Amino acid sequence: MDADSDSDGSHISATPPRDPLPPPRLPPQPPPKPPTSYKSTASTKRSSHLDIIFKLKKPSSSKHDKIEPVPEPEPKVKPIQQPDLPSPVGNFPFQIRRPSDQPHPISIGRSLETLPAGFFSTRRASFSKICKPSLNFEPETLPEITAEPKINGSDGPGSTKTCNKKLPNLIRGDVPLPPVKLQKRSEEGNFVRLNFNGYKRKFTAKGKKMNSYSYKSKYFKRSKRRVKSEVDTGSLCDEEGLVSEIKLQSKAEKPSRCESVEAAISAVRNEVSDENLVRLLKALYGYDLFRDGQLEAIKMILAGKSTMLVLPTGAGKSLCYQIPAVVLPGITLVVSPLVALMIDQLKQLPRMIQGGLLSSSQGPEEAAETLRMVQEGSIKVLFVSPERFLNADFLSIFSTLTSVSLVVVDEAHCVSEWSHNFRPSYMRLRASLLRAKLNVECILAMTATATTTTLQSIMSALEISSTNLIQKSQVRDNLRLSVSLSSNRMKDMLKLMKSSPFLGAQSIIVYCKFQSETDVISRYLCDNNISAKSYHSGMLARDRSRIQELFCANKIRVVVATVAFGMGIDKRDVGAVIHYSLPESLEEYVQEIGRGGRDGRLSYCHLFFDDVTYYKLRSLMHSDGVDEFAVNKFLCQVFADDTSSHRKVCSLVKESASRKFDMKEEVMLTLLTHLELGETQYLHLLPQLNVTCTLNFHKTSPMLLADKDTAVAAILKKSEIKQGQYVFDIPTVANSIGVAPGDLSNHLQNLKAKGEITYELKDPAYCYKIVKVPSDFCSLTELLTRWLLDIENCKVWKLDAMYSSAVFVVDTCEKTHDCNVAQQTTCLQERILDYFKGDNNLDVLDKMGQNSPFLRADIKVFLQSNSNVKFTPRAIARIMHGIGSPAYPSSTWSRTHFWGRYIQIDFKAVMNAAKAELMNFVGKDAP
Numbered sequence: 001m002d003a004d005s006d007s008d009g010s011h012i013s014a015t016p017p018r019d020p021l022p023p024p025r026l027p028p029q030p031p032p033k034p035p036t037s038y039k040s041t042a043s044t045k046r047s048s049h050l051d052i053i054f055k056l057k058k059p060s061s062s063k064h065d066k067i068e069p070v071p072e073p074e075p076k077v078k079p080i081q082q083p084d085l086p087s088p089v090g091n092f093p094f095q096i097r098r099p100s101d102q103p104h105p106i107s108i109g110r111s112l113e114t115l116p117a118g119f120f121s122t123r124r125a126s127f128s129k130i131c132k133p134s135l136n137f138e139p140e141t142l143p144e145i146t147a148e149p150k151i152n153g154s155d156g157p158g159s160t161k162t163c164n165k166k167l168p169n170l171i172r173g174d175v176p177l178p179p180v181k182l183q184k185r186s187e188e189g190n191f192v193r194l195n196f197n198g199y200k201r202k203f204t205a206k207g208k209k210m211n212s213y214s215y216k217s218k219y220f221k222r223s224k225r226r227v228k229s230e231v232d233t234g235s236l237c238d239e240e241g242l243v244s245e246i247k248l249q250s251k252a253e254k255p256s257r258c259e260s261v262e263a264a265i266s267a268v269r270n271e272v273s274d275e276n277l278v279r280l281l282k283a284l285y286g287y288d289l290f291r292d293g294q295l296e297a298i299k300m301i302l303a304g305k306s307t308m309l310v311l312p313t314g315a316g317k318s319l320c321y322q323i324p325a326v327v328l329p330g331i332t333l334v335v336s337p338l339v340a341l342m343i344d345q346l347k348q349l350p351r352m353i354q355g356g357l358l359s360s361s362q363g364p365e366e367a368a369e370t371l372r373m374v375q376e377g378s379i380k381v382l383f384v385s386p387e388r389f390l391n392a393d394f395l396s397i398f399s400t401l402t403s404v405s406l407v408v409v410d411e412a413h414c415v416s417e418w419s420h421n422f423r424p425s426y427m428r429l430r431a432s433l434l435r436a437k438l439n440v441e442c443i444l445a446m447t448a449t450a451t452t453t454t455l456q457s458i459m460s461a462l463e464i465s466s467t468n469l470i471q472k473s474q475v476r477d478n479l480r481l482s483v484s485l486s487s488n489r490m491k492d493m494l495k496l497m498k499s500s501p502f503l504g505a506q507s508i509i510v511y512c513k514f515q516s517e518t519d520v521i522s523r524y525l526c527d528n529n530i531s532a533k534s535y536h537s538g539m540l541a542r543d544r545s546r547i548q549e550l551f552c553a554n555k556i557r558v559v560v561a562t563v564a565f566g567m568g569i570d571k572r573d574v575g576a577v578i579h580y581s582l583p584e585s586l587e588e589y590v591q592e593i594g595r596g597g598r599d600g601r602l603s604y605c606h607l608f609f610d611d612v613t614y615y616k617l618r619s620l621m622h623s624d625g626v627d628e629f630a631v632n633k634f635l636c637q638v639f640a641d642d643t644s645s646h647r648k649v650c651s652l653v654k655e656s657a658s659r660k661f662d663m664k665e666e667v668m669l670t671l672l673t674h675l676e677l678g679e680t681q682y683l684h685l686l687p688q689l690n691v692t693c694t695l696n697f698h699k700t701s702p703m704l705l706a707d708k709d710t711a712v713a714a715i716l717k718k719s720e721i722k723q724g725q726y727v728f729d730i731p732t733v734a735n736s737i738g739v740a741p742g743d744l745s746n747h748l749q750n751l752k753a754k755g756e757i758t759y760e761l762k763d764p765a766y767c768y769k770i771v772k773v774p775s776d777f778c779s780l781t782e783l784l785t786r787w788l789l790d791i792e793n794c795k796v797w798k799l800d801a802m803y804s805s806a807v808f809v810v811d812t813c814e815k816t817h818d819c820n821v822a823q824q825t826t827c828l829q830e831r832i833l834d835y836f837k838g839d840n841n842l843d844v845l846d847k848m849g850q851n852s853p854f855l856r857a858d859i860k861v862f863l864q865s866n867s868n869v870k871f872t873p874r875a876i877a878r879i880m881h882g883i884g885s886p887a888y889p890s891s892t893w894s895r896t897h898f899w900g901r902y903i904q905i906d907f908k909a910v911m912n913a914a915k916a917e918l919m920n921f922v923g924k925d926a927p
């Protein structure tokens, strides 16, 4: 989590001051069981905290979905005007409603994930005559590609492949394999086309002619400018490191090496023996031996078995898919959670393996070029995001034209909601779906950090047999671990860095929790003669990759970073990793210390922890939580649209919906994905779009154009005219003429190219089609709410386990009066192993207070002073814990002096107190 939740509220209270001391540490409690399945809990009774929303005193006359400007709150205890709040569902007491019959005002735009216009030229509809309802322009039902397939069946000149059929990914003697076709890297290296910082870079061989985007021209000049500005500000960078790295990447492969790789691949295809595989390892990478687990994994994949691979960070998991990728006949798809990670992995591919990537940040031409190469069969490893699986055009290539031999799910823990890093889009990666859409049998799931519960859920989703699990210890032996409780972390960290062994470390990563901390600490280190730079996701991508490059080239000694500097960083000689803040989970801790010692040499990892950070993080663990009534309202809106036509595209504008339901966008996506991929399929998600279009006509008059063009006629019908501009919702217009929103966007582009119109698209939205309207909204609401609650509890438990482990190590050390690094390493390693084994014997401290004598009184004053605002118990608890939410943003609410005041009291206890006070308030107020 990359947020800064510092409160700067005043300290005036209507009640006596709170106890400045944290509640005493309680004896270890039996560990709360991490949830095993939401299904089991779903049928239980509704949660005890009734999800009530209260309207205080004056009823609001504003419509609930109308967003009004946020008035500045008066200082002290004057009421704060709340701009856009979830409105009550039914009358008090709370009722769960079915969706209303009212039509939902949809809006829409341009696909963020659609393929470039013109890629499938035959798909274009002519809008001049069209749009009979019988025409089906829906992306997933269209005959996707009508052009002659070129790959595997090309009869064109120069074609080297003749096989039309999909090849199985199982290596057997009776299966005809295509000839080994390695890319001789004299032209481009393994970079297909990368979009670095918005510039295309094409790496060419030394001595060859550069293209117009070669690093020597644009990129080099830019990097020089950047270097200058950094030197001006006192940083220590020069361009040499970066350029030499690029030069290294652009070196051509010698033909003899290519031949030896080709021979080694052929040998493995003939016989998958240890000897042949070692020969291939040597030829491709120059390594003599496989590391623990690698050979086993490669053999399993080459035997066509789906495999779960759990190896520590830096143990060499990538090689386990790269070798099969060159041996297997078809393409290998690698699903990665982050674009930055894809770029890093693409860079790290051996030169002989042609790779490519598809990401939403690419331009249409770049994506088209990559897809063309995929179809030609010249890409062996393609990196994609899980969101790409929403794109029907992308899927069609694999279901009809290109054979996929292997799907690799990297960072596979993201599949599981019980992991530290659940990604809703990873829910799409189910074996059944992959098989249906890609016709692939073999799946490799890889992670360094998974508890037994997480592993079970990954293996069940990807249908990996328990016999195909390869698991090695999750922490490498060359990491020396130490921990200390610190009340002055800055000072202590400086002391640590100025003493042995940290003093001798060539490269150091310092991990912080909050973005603001990274800047403060890097400045502090620089002031103390330690060269440091900060790195976090709030920085420009260009600046981030620059810092990463300089760090890898040893031009910066210390990077002070948030969690954003993690996965994919493969600098081999990081000598120390310091945690300035407590990580959110042991998984995150293991992932981050895994950046150290990747060359196998000793690396020192020190963790500072303190109670203040723990309390802040614990509050943040509740920032994704939602209440039952909000889930119900959300469902009502999702299914509010006219359900008679299942062909219609519905949309939910992210920003306004997020405020309306007081739900983070990520949570809404989680719910929508569950509605698509849960036990019953209620909807079908489509790529996200910008849905609101503002259009101007230029050449022909709108009426005349409408006579010739059905789409324009529909636009005129469905638009509102605002300041002379036509404002309309893309899906509404597309639905009215029976075409897909993407095709309407393409048509608008054509009109723009002819000079007829100009237009702008805004309002990113989730788009979907309704498959089935739920028959029982109440049960579905309850099921989803319980599921989200379990995820919230699981996150809290993970943080508690992390904190308890740090306390445990320090306490054990103190008791034995013999604290040294070796002892702390063993102690923490054991703790980590127990945690990952999930034997539930881990003692987890419950440090949170359960009550405070002033809590109820403060809530009462807070309510009185904001009597014109609607609150839920959760909203009040968030304010008392100092966490903002879409409807109660910190920019507004951190001005109240109650902000973050009860951070040491358990969130649920604050919610309960808030509920009781709200009941009192409404009770008193009732006529």
Ligand SMILES: Nc1ncnc2c1ncn2[C@@H]1O[C@H](COP(=O)(O)OP(=O)(O)OP(=O)(O)O)[C@@H](O)[C@H]1O
Pocket (backbone or CB within 6 Å): 287, 288, 289, 290, 291, 294, 311, 312, 313, 314, 315, 316, 317, 318, 319, 448, 567, 568, 570, 572, 594, 598
């Ligand atoms: N058999 C081997 N012998 C020597 N070095 C190896 C071997 N296998 C992999 N490596 C090297 O180890 C380093 C780490 O490999 P890789 O990036 O694949 O690790 P990883 O397990 O994917 O780590 P992470 O989980 O952090 O991404 C790379 O530089 C790689 O070249």
